[in-house]
Amino acid sequence: MTENAHDDATRRNPLLEAAREEMIKFERKENEFRKKDREERAAELRLPLDAIRVH
Structure with missing residues (x-):
């Protein structure tokens, strides 16, 4: 039974x-999208993003 648990863990780790790498890629794309969207909305409203601290 210990062998089966080890085999399962070995298969599961990759x-x-x-999945972790895909989540990191997704988060990066989402952050880029939000930044671009924020900049576009600021341009439409003529807001100076440099003067406003955006986290």
């Missing part, structure tokens, strides 16, 4: 790593 899947978890792949």
Whole structure:
């Protein structure tokens, strides 16, 4: 039974790593999208983003 648990963990680790990498890619794209969207809205409203601290 210990062998099966080890085999399951060995198979699961690469899947978890792949999922983690995909989540990181998604978060980066989402952050880029939000930044671009924020800049576009600021341009439409003629807001100076440099003067406003955006986190």
